[in-house]
Amino acid sequence: MFQFGRMFPTMPSGRNFSETYRCYSVTMLGDRDDVERGGKIIMPPSALDKLTRLHIQYPMLFKMTNRKQNRETHCGVLEFVADEGRIYIPYWMMKNLLLQEGDLIQVDNVSLPIATFAKFQPQHTDFLDISNPKAVLENALRSFACLTVEDLIEFKYNDKMYELRVLETKPGRAVSIIECDMNVDFAPPLGYKEPERVMPHAQEPNKMEEEDIEPDCDSFQVFKGRGNRLDGKTKGLDTPDKPILNVPPKRGIPNYNYKKNTITFIRTSRRVENGAQSPEDKMFEAFSGEGQSLRKTKTKSRK
Template sequence: MFSSSDYAPEGFAGLPGMHARGGRMFKAQYRCYSVTMFTDRKEIEEGGKIIMPPSALDQLTQLNTQYPMLFKLTNPGTANTTSHCGVLEFIADEGKVFIPYWMMQNLCLAEGDFLNVESAILPLGNYAQVQPQSKEFLDIYNPKAVLEASLRKLSCLSKDDMLKIAYNQKVYQFRVLKLKPADAVSIIECDLSVDFAPYVGHEEDERQQQAERQKRVHPLEQAAEQLRISEEKRIEKAVREAVEQSGGFKVFHGAGNVLDAGGRGAKKGRKRGKAAAGSGGASSAPNGASTDGAAENMDSAEPRTRGVPNYNYVKGTLTFARVFPKKQDLDKEEDASFNAFGGSGHCLRKRRR
């Protein structure tokens, strides 16, 4: 939000009747030239006001034109090309007007072309949406404040106008997309809300950024992939060396180990071993290896008790298993050590014979 102010042009401040509305409208045709051909004042080129001849001031005074004076500019060669502006001074040569060069570009005018100028009454604006023509303007610090400060130099805005703002030795362009409450509004002494539309070319930039994100791999993911590949190569090399040292690859070669040595599997294994020994001695495995060694290992293995898993285990902690005697074992120990009325008695007084 910002509030802009305008001042009366030099030479007519305080004239009577400037705030009254006249029944007729001012309209004239002049040859237009850029402001740089009249003066070197940079603020005039960056603003949105024109310099008119003194005769225009006389006509406007007689017509009781409403103040602040606003004008509609039309290119007679292309009637659809219009814009709006304010007036700065009435000191131009007769038959000529001097306007900022960026306004001449909007109106498609060259030096010395004819320009129609007519008075206009515009409502106060309350909303404006502009579109930056490049992404560079959005990269500066607080671009909205820079835009609002530049708009204070203007008197009015027209839809589809191309504004030029000079900041930090660079010139940025903006196109006016939306205006409220009309397509042409006055921004003198008003609260105007300014909004930015996506800059020109943002869709192409978004597609390029998305393609780059897809191609770009996170450093951690890349390192993990390299570690996985190196680990696979190391394992493959170790297996190859082991096969070469053993003299070749043998199917199902090696000794077996029983995990449940004291459970049902061990008992069944011992029974199979005894049955094989009773039926005809040692039996052979598919690769020719004897199973007597395995049977002897199972027979000689000490029976183990199956443990109970800790369902309350917490990751990252150590749990020390403690085996407590069962209640039945405690009862047996008490029975073995305690015998009711099993002691010997003593008498304090001997019996008489």
């Protein structure tokens, strides 16, 4: 049977893609960091030909199974350029599947639910040095297509490799993370210990009162230094220092009546303790002093 708009004849529905390949790491292809730092594999062209004849659901997702070790994981596909009978996968995926170069692996196409939640556990405390781990992880997961519980994924950030264990995924043990809105949570890294809380000891009342009276040595104090005499004597300088209260300096009051291009002299008045007005409180008068003469005036004598 042929359908309109299809190049290849369709196969009966209900058939799945299931093949066995020789598995090799991506390093066999040369410098392919785009594959090594992600969760997608490279398959042969014959796999694409078979997939196009089946009723598969896009995006193409696969389950890889190592029957000898009873290990499995899920992945996507990046290219169909591998040699016939071979597939190339990231090295971290080979470690999860306990595979060696050239081992047989079974590949089946699957349909996975869209991820809504995932929980990861960093494998080293260095992960705590990342300022925004969620943003870094979001950028790293763009090269992945699936997440499987108990997988140990790797990604590179600032020329350093980080490993994360997938502890939990929802709504299933294997989920698709392509074009999804997923909530992320982190478990404490391996080897991480909570810092011990130091409880303050109860202080005696006398010591607390003394601390309240004594000024804080670390805080700012006005005129805290000592004076020195030019003749080297220490007379009057050996008196014990008195505690200086830490009073914040008073701020001046701005002159709101200031006019541009003018100078204002502010004179302060002082009050005498007995209530009398000091000479400085009198109104200022120009040239109000008394004159003095250098030549003495002659007094007329009376006869």
